[in-house]
Amino acid sequence: MSSSTELTTQASRAVATVSAAESGFSGASGAARQFLTFRIDAEEYGIDILKVQEIRSYEPPTRVANAPEFVKGVVNLRGVIVPIVDLRIRLGQKAEYTPFTVVIVLNVIGRVVGIVVDSVSDVLELQPDEIKEPPQVGAAIDTRFITGLGKIGERMLILMDIESMVGSPEFGLVD
Template identity: 50%
Template sequence: MTINHRETTYHEVSASADENQFLTFSLGDEEYGVDILKVQEIKGYVPTTRIPNAPHDVVGVLNLRGTIVPIVDIRRKFGMEQIEYDQFTAIVVVVVQNRVMGMIVDSVSEVMSIPPANIQPPPDFGDMNANLLTGMGKVADKLIILLDIDTVLLGENAGMSLAA
């Protein structure tokens, strides 16, 4: 997935009611964002327990204060090259459709507000990947890829889908 950067300059944005807030994280060279309301917590990487015969991107399960939480490696999910987990590796715990799940990302960046006017519809890739995005957010000179986390984690082609 390659995205051309477009150089756009914006004034400092202030949070307001109709702005969406996103938690941003990095994967490789790109910045991704997920709706902050879906995020339950962020924790550092800890080893998981492998689930036998699980899809490639489901690396295992984790004990989150007594709850068994499946963990998805987003790099594997997106077919990206795998890297060693290090001290920046984070697990973003999200709640999608009443399920608690974790995603492993390279590192967590910040929480930012993006006014709807600065969000473009996802570009037409002409393939499956397009519906994994809700749009492209522009903040200062950065372009944030906004993920539709429900589809990413639970969509038809997702390893977490209900159908075994």
């Protein structure tokens, strides 16, 4: 098994494990929260694991005419047409497709959407004291979709509000 397939399989198992335990999630601000971590270029990001439906290896989607550059196209996922958005391009990063490139399939705001990232790392549980407020840097950096920064040892995660991002007018995926 290739290392990218192995990594995708491990992350998928973690998502399945967390999904099975979903009913026990309290959602309270004082409770630990679990995040799927992934990389885009040199940065590590985290999204709420409860928004993740599955993780798939990247396969070129069917292009859609006149779509923005970051919308790579659509795929048929068990009868559901899923738009595929390259989050790397949307965030202004370069997009190289390697054996580690994966699609994180999300279920957000009543829609199924795939986001392309460089690689998936793991699922981490963060305690409330491990999550810090996003930095206040003025108008220079758009922090609308950053819910906080997670710190675990030497690792720093940028925690994203993926539901707000996908639902934003800039994404153009929701009416």
